[in-house]
Amino acid sequence: MSTTRERILQRIQTALHDGAPTGRLVAEQPTTEPVLRDYRQRDEAPRADIIDRFIERVTEYKAIVRRVEEDQLAAAIAEALAARGVERLVISADLPEAWLPASITLLRDAGDLSYETLGSSHGVLTGCALGIAQTGTLVLDHGALQGRRAISLVPDYHLCIVHAAQIVGLLPEAMPQLEAAVRAGRPITFISGPSATSDIELNRVEGVHGPRTLEVLVVI
Amino acid sequence: MSDHKKKPTPTSVLIELEPKFEQNAPAALANTQLRRNMGKATQTIRAKRANVVSELSDWEELREAGRAIKAFTLEHLDEQLIQLEAAVQKAGGHVHWAQDAAEANRIITGLVQAHEAREVIKIKSLTTDEIKLNAALADAGITAVETDLAELIIQLAGEHSSHILVPAIHKNRAEIREIFMRTLGVRELSDQPKELAAVARTHLRRKFLSTKVAISGANFAVAETGTVCIVESEGNGRMCLTLPQVLISVMGIEKLIPTFRDFEVFLQLLPRSSTGERMNPYTSLWTGVTPGDGPQEFHLVLLDNGRTDVLADQIGRQTLNCIRCSACLNICPVYERTGGHAYGSVYPGPIGAILTPQLVGVEHAGSLPYASSLCGACYEVCPVKINIPEVLIHLRGEVVRQKQDEGGIRAALDPENVAFKTLAKVFSSRTAYERAQSLGKVGQWPLQHEGYIKSLPGLLGGWTATRDMPTIPEQTFREWWEERTKA
Amino acid sequence: MHISLFITCFNDTLFPQAGRATVQLLERLGHTVEFRREQTCCGQMHFNTGYQREAIPLVQRFVDVFRDAEVIVAPSASCVGMVRDLYPMAAQLAGDPALIREVESLRPRVFELTEFLVKQLQVEDVGAYFPHRVTYHPTCHSLRVLRVGDAPLRLLRAVRGLDLVTLPDAEQCCGFGGTFAIKNADTSMAMLGDKLRAVRETRAEVCVAADNSCLMHIGGALHRQRAGVRTMHIAEILATTEGDA
Numbered sequence: 031m032s033t034t035r036e037r038i039l040q041r042i043q044t045a046l047h048d049g050a051p052t053g054r055l056v057a058e059q060p061t062t063e064p065v066l067r068d069y070r071q072r073d074e075a076p077r078a079d080i081i082d083r084f085i086e087r088v089t090e091y092k093a094i095v096r097r098v099e100e101d102q103l104a105a106a107i108a109e110a111l112a113a114r115g116v117e118r119l120v121i122s123a124d125l126p127e128a129w130l131p132a133s134i135t136l137l138r139d140a141g142d143l144s145y146e147t148l149g150s151s152h153g154v155l156t157g158c159a160l161g162i163a164q165t166g167t168l169v170l171d172h173g174a175l176q177g178r179r180a181i182s183l184v185p186d187y188h189l190c191i192v193h194a195a196q197i198v199g200l201l202p203e204a205m206p207q208l209e210a211a212v213r214a215g216r217p218i219t220f221i222s223g224p225s226a227t228s229d230i231e232l233n234r235v236e237g238v239h240g241p242r243t244l245e246v247l248v249v250i
Numbered sequence: 251m252s253d254h255k256k257k258p259t260p261t262s263v264l265i266e267l268e269p270k271f272e273q274n275a276p277a278a279l280a281n282t283q284l285r286r287n288m289g290k291a292t293q294t295i296r297a298k299r300a301n302v303v304s305e306l307s308d309w310e311e312l313r314e315a316g317r318a319i320k321a322f323t324l325e326h327l328d329e330q331l332i333q334l335e336a337a338v339q340k341a342g343g344h345v346h347w348a349q350d351a352a353e354a355n356r357i358i359t360g361l362v363q364a365h366e367a368r369e370v371i372k373i374k375s376l377t378t379d380e381i382k383l384n385a386a387l388a389d390a391g392i393t394a395v396e397t398d399l400a401e402l403i404i405q406l407a408g409e410h411s412s413h414i415l416v417p418a419i420h421k422n423r424a425e426i427r428e429i430f431m432r433t434l435g436v437r438e439l440s441d442q443p444k445e446l447a448a449v450a451r452t453h454l455r456r457k458f459l460s461t462k463v464a465i466s467g468a469n470f471a472v473a474e475t476g477t478v479c480i481v482e483s484e485g486n487g488r489m490c491l492t493l494p495q496v497l498i499s500v501m502g503i504e505k506l507i508p509t510f511r512d513f514e515v516f517l518q519l520l521p522r523s524s525t526g527e528r529m530n531p532y533t534s535l536w537t538g539v540t541p542g543d544g545p546q547e548f549h550l551v552l553l554d555n556g557r558t559d560v561l562a563d564q565i566g567r568q569t570l571n572c573i574r575c576s577a578c579l580n581i582c583p584v585y586e587r588t589g590g591h592a593y594g595s596v597y598p599g600p601i602g603a604i605l606t607p608q609l610v611g612v613e614h615a616g617s618l619p620y621a622s623s624l625c626g627a628c629y630e631v632c633p634v635k636i637n638i639p640e641v642l643i644h645l646r647g648e649v650v651r652q653k654q655d656e657g658g659i660r661a662a663l664d665p666e667n668v669a670f671k672t673l674a675k676v677f678s679s680r681t682a683y684e685r686a687q688s689l690g691k692v693g694q695w696p697l698q699h700e701g702y703i704k705s706l707p708g709l710l711g712g713w714t715a716t717r718d719m720p721t722i723p724e725q726t727f728r729e730w731w732e733e734r735t736k737a
Numbered sequence: 738m739h740i741s742l743f744i745t746c747f748n749d750t751l752f753p754q755a756g757r758a759t760v761q762l763l764e765r766l767g768h769t770v771e772f773r774r775e776q777t778c779c780g781q782m783h784f785n786t787g788y789q790r791e792a793i794p795l796v797q798r799f800v801d802v803f804r805d806a807e808v809i810v811a812p813s814a815s816c817v818g819m820v821r822d823l824y825p826m827a828a829q830l831a832g833d834p835a836l837i838r839e840v841e842s843l844r845p846r847v848f849e850l851t852e853f854l855v856k857q858l859q860v861e862d863v864g865a866y867f868p869h870r871v872t873y874h875p876t877c878h879s880l881r882v883l884r885v886g887d888a889p890l891r892l893l894r895a896v897r898g899l900d901l902v903t904l905p906d907a908e909q910c911c912g913f914g915g916t917f918a919i920k921n922a923d924t925s926m927a928m929l930g931d932k933l934r935a936v937r938e939t940r941a942e943v944c945v946a947a948d949n950s951c952l953m954h955i956g957g958a959l960h961r962q963r964a965g966v967r968t969m970h971i972a973e974i975l976a977t978t979e980g981d982a
Contacts (some may be wrong), residue, residue: 239489
């Protein structure tokens with residue numbers, strides 16, 4: 031007796047290669063046309079415009095976005111955390127301490143924090159793999175400065191740092207940069223604004239299960 | 251000429267046995283609340299979609315790439331599935347194959363039972379609706395908790411989905427408020443969407459943090475790398491994909507894309523076509539199991555359930571391009587007015603009108619290909635260029651051929667069949683046609699009044715119930731032409 | 738140009754005035770029009786309702802009648818749509834390689850009137866005069882199957898005396914859909930209701946389109962409602978000159 035797997039594969043082969051399809055002539059065998067990728071592959075706009083577009087589009091999702099100078103980063107983080115009243119902050123194991131104010135309690139995750147701990151924290155600070163200007167998207171490949179998926183999901187506030195050099199124009203520029211992480215077995219998370227739903231009368235409202243507040247610091 | 255697929259019984263796709271769209275529609279059309287809700291929701295989403303699509307100068311090129319990638323996948327489906335299976339296994343996942351709903355449900359129930367779980371959390375999944383998984387789990391004493399807001403609303407209301415993306419599209423905020431107050435014991439609640447969403451957050455939080463097994467569908471799976479993708483908004487998806495120890499994902503065998511790079515096409519097409527956003531809030535990609543991150547046990551269930559029958563039909567095959575965006579529902583003038591329940595299937599709207607009959611056999615859903623005015627709006631918005639009107643017409647042919655060939659004497663004497671056969675004879679000869687024109691002029695005289703007919707008998711009565719019918723004028727065009735030529 | 742008129746059974750029998758107008762208009766523009774009397778019906782109603790085996794002899798008949806025509810023009814977008822869009826599927830279904838070839842050869846020579854005028858003859862001002870308030874309904878087959886674009890609007894804008902008003906939600910289907918109007922009469926009526934509201938909002942005297950089938954549906958309801966708006970085929974307006982008014 032054949033297995034289900036063999037039966038399904040056999041049915042596919044029959045469907046594709048044998049017999050007259052319903053109501054039709056026996057046409058020529060399926061031919062594989064090349065996939066034309068005539069869509070835009072690169073945003074040729076000046077870098078400054080791409081970064082402006084990223085900021086504008088992330089803001090449209092009702093995220094808080096600020097532009098900061100590299101040497102102002104620690105101060106900007108401190109300011110953001112203070113404004114939000116964050117006292118207990120989740121970070122990944124490799125996040126530099128120099129970024130953070132001394133006054134707050136750091137919950138450094140080495141994959142060991144419980145969901146309850148994450149849930150009772152006041153927020154999480156991460157880096158990201160890249161940003162996409164066209165769609166206002168942050169992409170986490172859960173590599174450096176990002177930690178495992180749960181830490182940027184369970185807390186209600188996500189503060190994310192993106193360096194200007196990490197921002198690309200279009201989605202087709204982003205995908206090749208993510209392939210290595212995928213091949214290394216890491217997950218990928220695309221984040222475009224805070225958690226939201228369109229389930230009530232098809233209007234987007236922010237704030238369901240993911241972090242209800244997303245704040246982004248763009249390091250210029 | 252016709253070679254019909256015989257199925258022993260309608261599969262699980264149907265919500266009612268042999269849905270009759272034309273019989274279901276009048277009640278829906280008379281529901282003024284439904285009409286108002288549907289009109290408002292579909293108009294909102296249509297405008298949003300049009301806006302974000304017009305922003306992309308390369309939309310048509312993206313559509314063409316999307317179509318071509320799906321066509322390639324389908325033409326190599328066997329090889330692609332074998333490649334996917336190997337990649338998932340290599341990444342530490344398990345792959346299961348299911349011929350039909352019963353087999354898929356058996357596999358999934360078995361996996362849940364092996365972990366001694368009494369409750370599972372679910373990400374909205376049409377495929378699990380299609381196999382009626384929740385009922386199968388309930389039979390085994392397992393509670394399935396839907397975590398998508400709209401799915402939760404209809405689960406609490408005890409209703410069926412009426413839209414493939416927003417199952418509770420037929421409910422407005424006041425109705426949702428009432429359902430939450432009644433079923434969740436919430437005392438004070440306004441009808442502000444933000445407050446309603448907060449209720450769902452509170453209600454589900456504990457379950458996300460403590461449930462051991464999650465079940466999802468899949469928007470895409472990459473044959474090359476074994477990567478599976480879920481596109482969502484609320485974060486319930488991320489919760490289910492990240493926090494439990496075991497993840498079971500069910501996908502139709504057509505949900506494949508060949509390469510990782512292909513995401514660059516579909517992640518542009520899908521969000522803009524479905525919720526009318528540049529990008530949905532969250533998209534998750536995972537490949538098998540990642541040590542130290544997320545579920546440490548992953549099962550992928552590959553479901554046929556009629557899809558190989560669809561694949562065998564060269565006109566119908568394009569239906570399997572579908573990425574379940576719902577743009578065709580939102581644009582459809584029929585769907586907008588009747589809502590989704592009239593289709594009697596897990597898959598309503600234009601895509602449902604072609605997918606359902608192909609999955610269950612035209613003999614079980616013959617009214618659905620007729621639930622369209624063939625206006626073509628669905629084809630224009632389809633991000634993977636499924637020519638829905640063409641497939642609808644093809645399936646209407648299947649419906650009639652099936653009746654004529656297998657319906658016996660009753661089908662032969664069906665008034666519609668007789669009328670069309672007679673008309674075909676009339677049109678096949680000029681003299682018969684011209685004679686019929688003359689007879690029509692004579693025959694209509696008892697019905698007419700000042701150039702119009704107000705009531706027609708039989709099949710045509712549907713016309714004159716609400717519309718007057720012009721009478722056949724004294725002189726046909728060809729009579730005028732003859733007269734003019736002679737003069 | 739020598740134009741063969743494809744009148745369509747619907748216009749021939751119920752709306753001969755659209756056919757007469759088409760002939761008058763094309764002749765006025767200096768072309769020769771012929772009418773091949775052997776033509777009957779293109780088979781659209783049969784094919785779209787599912788009686789496709791029955792439609793095949795009608796497809797064959799159409800091909801036989803028009804095989805050697807230089808150019809074929811019809812005052813009906815939906816019937817032209819049948820020939821251009823669905824004849825290949827019908828020929829495939831017939832399983833007749835000769836028919837498949839003949840259909841392929843015929844398709845590029847078949848045109849709907851307004852697209853023929855604007856895209857083939859490159860005429861917009863046909864010298865018409867029609868001093869009335871008019872709104873234009875783009876039928877689904879003209880818009881989405883034939884993609885006539887704004888050809889009808891260009892022609893109407895050039896008509897002297899004509900006050901053209903935009904129809905709200907013009908691209909929405911009127912709900913006709915051939916046998917859909919009978920098989921799903923309730924849904925069809927719900928769609929029509931919104932179209933009628935849009936037409937009446939324009940306060941036009943005349944609702945014009947390139948398909949008499951949709952116009953029979955819209956016009957039949959306007960007449961029942963005594964709405965004070967009449968329907969006309971676009972050919973009838975384009976054929977009207979100062980002398981007629």
